[in-house]
Amino acid sequence: MPRPILAEISHAALAHNLEVARRARPGQKLWAVIKARAYGHGIAHVLPGLQATDGFAVLDIVEAVAVRESGWRGPVLLLEGVFEAADLEQVHALKLDLVVHHEEQVRLLEQEAKSSASGNGTLSIYLKMNSGMNRLGFAPRKYRAAHERLQALPAVGSITHMTHFANADAEMMSSLSMRQQLQVFEQTIAGVPGPRSVCNSAAILNSEAVNSDWLRPGIMLYGSSPFAHRSADALGLKPVMTLRSEIIGVQNLQPGDTVGYGSIYRAEQDMRIGIVACGYADGYPRHAPGDNRQGTPVLVDGQRTRMVGRVSMDMIAVDLTGLPNANVGSAVTLWGQGLSVDEVAHAAGTIGYELLCALSPRVPVSIVA
Ligand SMILES: *Cc1c(COP(=O)(O)O)cnc(C)c1O
Numbered sequence: 001m002p003r004p005i006l007a008e009i010s011h012a013a014l015a016h017n018l019e020v021a022r023r024a025r026p027g028q029k030l031w032a033v034i035k036a037r038a039y040g041h042g043i044a045h046v047l048p049g050l051q052a053t054d055g056f057a058v059l060d061i062v063e064a065v066a067v068r069e070s071g072w073r074g075p076v077l078l079l080e081g082v083f084e085a086a087d088l089e090q091v092h093a094l095k096l097d098l099v100v101h102h103e104e105q106v107r108l109l110e111q112e113a114k115s116s117a118s119g120n121g122t123l124s125i126y127l128k129m130n131s132g133m134n135r136l137g138f139a140p141r142k143y144r145a146a147h148e149r150l151q152a153l154p155a156v157g158s159i160t161h162m163t164h165f166a167n168a169d170a171e172m173m174s175s176l177s178m179r180q181q182l183q184v185f186e187q188t189i190a191g192v193p194g195p196r197s198v199c200n201s202a203a204i205l206n207s208e209a210v211n212s213d214w215l216r217p218g219i220m221l222y223g224s225s226p227f228a229h230r231s232a233d234a235l236g237l238k239p240v241m242t243l244r245s246e247i248i249g250v251q252n253l254q255p256g257d258t259v260g261y262g263s264i265y266r267a268e269q270d271m272r273i274g275i276v277a278c279g280y281a282d283g284y285p286r287h288a289p290g291d292n293r294q295g296t297p298v299l300v301d302g303q304r305t306r307m308v309g310r311v312s313m314d315m316i317a318v319d320l321t322g323l324p325n326a327n328v329g330s331a332v333t334l335w336g337q338g339l340s341v342d343e344v345a346h347a348a349g350t351i352g353y354e355l356l357c358a359l360s361p362r363v364p365v366s367i368v369a
Contacts, residue, residue, distance in 0.1 A: 003277045003314075004246040007365050008336065009041055013223055013238035014049030020236050021217040024204050031057040031077055031197070033218035034067070040283070040359035041222060041241055044070060045367060049240075050221065055097070057216055061090050068094050077126060080136070081105050088112050091123070099162065101128040101136040106149050113153050121157040125150055126197060129188060131181040133166040140188040147192060160195045160214065161185070168202035169226050178208050186211075202226035205235060224352030225342050232340055232352075241356060242336025243283075243363070247300065247328050249275035250320065259317050260309030264291045272320040274300065276332045279314040283359040284334060286311045288348040295319070296347040299333035300326050 021030060032053035038046040043058075043066045050056070055075030056067050060083070064076050077097040082088055085108050091098055100106060109123075127147055130137030138146050150156050163185045167174040185198065197214035204215050205226065219225075223239040225232040232239065253259070253267040276298070280286040288296040288311055295306030298318045303326075309317045320326045335341040335355065342352040 002364065004248070005277050005282055005363055006244045007041075007359060007363050008242040008244060008368050009045050009049075009365055010238070010240050010242075010368050011049030012369050013240045014046055014221060015052060016238050017221045017223055017240070018050055018052055018217075021201075021204055021215060021220060025199065025210070025212070025215055028212060029054040029214045031055045031075075031214055031216045032221055033057045033079075033200075033216055035059040035063065035079060035218070036357045037361075039218065039222050039353065040356040042365055043067065045365050046221075046240070047072065048367075054214075061087055061094075061096075064090075064094055064096050075124070082108060084108075085111065095122075097124040097126065099126045099128050099136075100146070100150065101138070103138075103142075103146070106146055109153055109155070110149065113155060121154065123153075123155045123157055125156055125159045126162040127159050129161065129163045129185060131163040131184040131188075132176050133164055133181070135164070137163065140184055143188050144192065158194065160197050161189045161192070162197045165198070165200065165203050168200060168206060168208075169228070171227070171229050178203060178206070182208070182210065200226070205230075219353055219356075222352075222356055224340070224356060228346075232342060239336045239340065241341070241359070243278070243334040243359070244336075245276050245278040245332045245334060247274035247318075247320075247326060247330045247332060248277045248315075250328060251275070251317075258309075259290075261312060262310050264310050265308040265317075266292060268292070270321075272324075273308055273317045274320045274326060274330065274332075276316050276318055276334075277314065278316060278332070278334055279312050281313045281360055282363050283355065284311055284316060285345075285348040285350060285355060285358070287350075288316075288344065290316070294347070297339055297343055299339050301330050302333075302338060304339070 030053050032050045047070045057077040081099040128137040129143050165178045168178045195213035198212045199215045201217045201220035223237045253271040257267045259265040290307040290309045305319050335344045345352045345355050
């Protein structure tokens, strides 16, 4: 028997969260973002729950192939575009939509136009503007020239204007607001026709007015909040992944006894602790605190308790002192139903995105309705 750890993935929760995205910005189409193994859930595991989407956005050809192999014939968008000329053959063969964010990618398309007759106007381009985040995209003063060069290519059918926000989740004034980036974006594309795609989860769920056609929800589909100060629950999102395990050992401690590597937790009174089959090799964050001052929340038999001691590769320890009925075999929830991944992430000084993406492929997955 394998160790009793399991990631449950709910298709109903995925479908529900997709609907929350749709209702938040009515009339827009959705790219369900499934990069990074669908934020750790596994592309094949989430696709059935997201069939109501208009398209899937992925990072590279490998992920695109996984989507096509699942039987999805609708749109698939390559969020970072192509990395080399050979990728373009795959783009045509798999009928992929394409982000173009750099001059070099325009050049690859022009080169292809010279060497082949792939001029049937089928390519759908997302031309990415760097409106202030300074990650990917054309600077505003170079954007229109890139647009003209792409439009001149016979293979290109449509060009969607695209940008990405640095602070759509900001609760307070930030040095680069979503509104400022939108202004740069709008000014640069003024008079240039074409659909627009600008909103990630945080931008979908905030109250800023946006003129756009294609949304790009990622984290919200998985039931995690993009905001530090608004819970997934308050946003109407349902957790998709519930990471479950069991107690596999129990220890009784006396005052002064310590727990685990580094002995960072010291019992101040008689205590019972449980050993849980889940560690950093499963994706549980090693920096989650378990010293005497601060613990990380964990559910045992549905009851809230805390982690004690340092996270090891395959195990953590939890306080069972207030849970006299808990014993070997008791059910443990690391995050998901009843305990938001965002709360665990917050305790560990990170965000839900990182915990979900880091789920180890060694953890078996089970699909629930
Ligand atoms: C990852 C990504 C998204 C989704 O972002 P979330 O914050 O997870 O909603 C949207 N757009 C682009 C370009 C991305 O890379």
